[in-house]
Amino acid sequence: MAEKRAQFGTRLGVIAATVGSAVGLGNIWRFPYECGTGGGGAFLAVYILFVFLIGVPCICAEFSLGRSSRRGMPGAFRISGARKQWGFLGYAAILAAFMILAFYAVVAGWTLEYIIDSATGLFRDTPNSDRHAQFTGFISGWKAVLWTIVFLVINGLVMIGGVEKGIERVSNILMPILFLILIVFCINSLTMEGASEGLYFLFHPDISKLTPDVVLGALGQAFFSLSLGMGCLVTYSSYFADDTPLIKTSMQIAALDTLVAVLAGVIIFPAVFSFGMTPDQGPTLVFEVLPNIFHSMPGGSFWSFLFFLLLALASLTSIISVSEIIVAFLVDEFRMGRLKATMIITCISLVTGTLCSLSFGPLKSLNLFNIFDFTSSNILMPLGGLGVCAFVGWQMRRSDFTAQMKMNSKVPAFIFDYISIGIKYVAPAAILIIFIAGLF
Numbered sequence: 001m002a003e004k005r006a007q008f009g010t011r012l013g014v015i016a017a018t019v020g021s022a023v024g025l026g027n028i029w030r031f032p033y034e035c036g037t038g039g040g041g042a043f044l045a046v047y048i049l050f051v052f053l054i055g056v057p058c059i060c061a062e063f064s065l066g067r068s069s070r071r072g073m074p075g076a077f078r079i080s081g082a083r084k085q086w087g088f089l090g091y092a093a094i095l096a097a098f099m100i101l102a103f104y105a106v107v108a109g110w111t112l113e114y115i116i117d118s119a120t121g122l123f124r125d126t127p128n129s130d131r132h133a134q135f136t137g138f139i140s141g142w143k144a145v146l147w148t149i150v151f152l153v154i155n156g157l158v159m160i161g162g163v164e165k166g167i168e169r170v171s172n173i174l175m176p177i178l179f180l181i182l183i184v185f186c187i188n189s190l191t192m193e194g195a196s197e198g199l200y201f202l203f204h205p206d207i208s209k210l211t212p213d214v215v216l217g218a219l220g221q222a223f224f225s226l227s228l229g230m231g232c233l234v235t236y237s238s239y240f241a242d243d244t245p246l247i248k249t250s251m252q253i254a255a256l257d258t259l260v261a262v263l264a265g266v267i268i269f270p271a272v273f274s275f276g277m278t279p280d281q282g283p284t285l286v287f288e289v290l291p292n293i294f295h296s297m298p299g300g301s302f303w304s305f306l307f308f309l310l311l312a313l314a315s316l317t318s319i320i321s322v323s324e325i326i327v328a329f330l331v332d333e334f335r336m337g338r339l340k341a342t343m344i345i346t347c348i349s350l351v352t353g354t355l356c357s358l359s360f361g362p363l364k365s366l367n368l369f370n371i372f373d374f375t376s377s378n379i380l381m382p383l384g385g386l387g388v389c390a391f392v393g394w395q396m397r398r399s400d401f402t403a404q405m406k407m408n409s410k411v412p413a414f415i416f417d418y419i420s421i422g423i424k425y426v427a428p429a430a431i432l433i434i435f436i437a438g439l440f
């Protein structure tokens with residue numbers, strides 16, 4: 001007899017785990033620097049538009065595929081009498097998951113070092129002029145590799161616990177803590193002198209800042225932040241109960257994920273402005289600029305400890321969702337036990353993660369970190385997103401899709417149309433554009 005498929009135990013658990021996947025480095029590290037270089041309010045406005053116009057339909061497409069097939073990638077594509085060719089999209093998703101796992105663990109590992117440095121007062125004792133050298137020195141060395149390994153091991157331990165006892169339980173604990181820390185930070189940031197300048201930057205859309213690059217950046221950011229295009233939400237929704245309302249859940253996830261990105265902006269930009277810095281520093285914004293700011297703040301070590309703890313917790317609930325894509329694949333396709341699947345994934349990613357970390361030091365010329373980042377975010381994720389929308393929009397039986405969308409919920413006709421048209425036309429067209437632009 002086939003083993004019963006795991007399921008999330010409660011509706012709250014579904015939200016905590018899925019929002020946990022969405023909220024991660026993408027919101028707290030990537031969003032502020034993308035928004036900072038993309039002109040602030042203009043970027044935010046386009047970003048929000050994309051999340052609801054394209055992101056929500058894509059989430060619904062992944063959910064309908066996952067729950068109707070009760071399979072992860074690539075098994076989900078085998079439903080509805082689909083032809084075999086679709087399966088390759090599933091394998092592309094698995095490859096993307098391995099790549100993201102490797103480079104995500106590296107950046108997540110940096111947050112662990114920063115937690116320790118904050119707690120021991122190293123940041124406080126380092127003059128701001130040495131900050132850049134301190135950061136580049138750290139990421140190019142073996143200590144960064146060590147933290148990558150530590151993060152992957154913690155991830156493995158959660159994964160062994162399973163869907164309900166591992167992922168759901170950890171998400172249920174970590175997500176409320178994360179929101180609490182965010183709120184404490186926002187209050188602190190809003191009371192800073194000069195906070196209004198930062199808020200003006202974040203919320204005032206200056207249309208002249210909207211270049212094609214900014215628009216594309218916002219679309220890519222929406223995909224990454226909502227965990228779209230690599231089957232993560234297909235996999236998670238294969239564990240949803242039949243009574244989980246899919247459209248409502250997709251909107252809740254999109255709203256909460258966007259809220260966290262906006263809150264991260266509310267935390268970072270007022271601080272950046274009130275300390276006379278500029279918001280367009282790029283990827284080092286969180287790791288170099290923020291420590292400078294914490295250094296000059298009363299109670300700086302405490303705030304910096306709390307901030308990097310926030311980043312580490314958010315990274316953990318995201319990285320477990322990336323790992324689950326591969327665990328589900330090994331369990332579904334090879335009937336492997338969860339423990340064995342987790343061990344295999346952990347061993348492989350210990351090697352790839354180490355190579356990615358060393359890309360900032362001895363393996364600079366190979367730079368696997370950038371290769372993995374570029375290939376997964378700019379090629380495999382858009383391709384996967386396009387594939388899922390094309391499959392659900394054009395290949396899946398219409399009645400199956402409608403049944404999934406409407407199961408256990410009253411959906412007004414205009415909402416259903418917005419989702420269906422988004423999946424069939426709007427999202428595929430938009431994704432094709434990022435895909436082509438991302439390549440060139």
Ligand code: PFF
Binds near residue numbers: 021022023027100318
């Ligand atoms: N959404 C995560 C973040 O914003 O950090 C990253 C991510 C998780 C991407 C899971 C893709 C994925 F499948």
